[in-house]
Amino acid sequence: MNIGHVIKTLRIQRKMTQEQIALEADMATSNVSRIEKGQRQPSQKVLQKLAKALNTKPSTLYAASEQPLEDIADFLRQEENTEKNVGTDSLTFTQDTKILITLFNELTPNNKSLLLEQLKILHKWQTKIGQ
Structure with a gap:
C-alpha cells in the first residue's frame, strides 16, 4: 500500500501544489512532502484532511492505494468521473x-x-x- 503515491498522483491530477494541499489541510508543506515520498504514513485524521483538500473521500485514497502503481492514475480518474455522476443520471439540468x-x-x-x-x-x- 502506497498512500503517498496516491496522494501525489491525485494532487498532480488536480493541478495543485504541495503548498496548496498543505494550506487546505492545515498542515506543514514538509509533512505533505514526507507523506508523498513514503517517509511518513498519515494518521487517520491527517488522511481525512488530505482527502478533503483533494476533494475526495479517504475510502477512495485507500482503494487507489491497493491498485498496482501503474494503474493508480487511471483508477483515480475513473473514481472522479463516477463521483461526479452519482445521483445526476436521472436529473435533467439546464x-x-x-x-x-x-x-x-x-x-x-x-x-x-x-x-x-x-x-x-x-x-x-x-x-x-x-x-
Whole structure:
C-alpha cells in the first residue's frame, strides 16, 4: 500500500501544489512532502484532511492505494468521473446548471465552502426582499 503515491498522483491530477494541499489541510508543506515520498504514513485524521483538500473521500485514497502503481492514475480518474455522476443520471439540468456544477467542481474545498455560505446569505436576502 502506497498512500503517498496516491496522494501525489491525485494532487498532480488536480493541478495543485504541495503548498496548496498543505494550506487546505492545515498542515506543514514538509509533512505533505514526507507523506508523498513514503517517509511518513498519515494518521487517520491527517488522511481525512488530505482527502478533503483533494476533494475526495479517504475510502477512495485507500482503494487507489491497493491498485498496482501503474494503474493508480487511471483508477483515480475513473473514481472522479463516477463521483461526479452519482445521483445526476436521472436529473435533467439546464445549460446554466451544468455550467454552475462544472465550475463548482473545479473549486478548492475551501472556496466551495465560501461560495456556499455566500449563496445562503444571498438566498436569505432574496427571501426577505421578495416578501
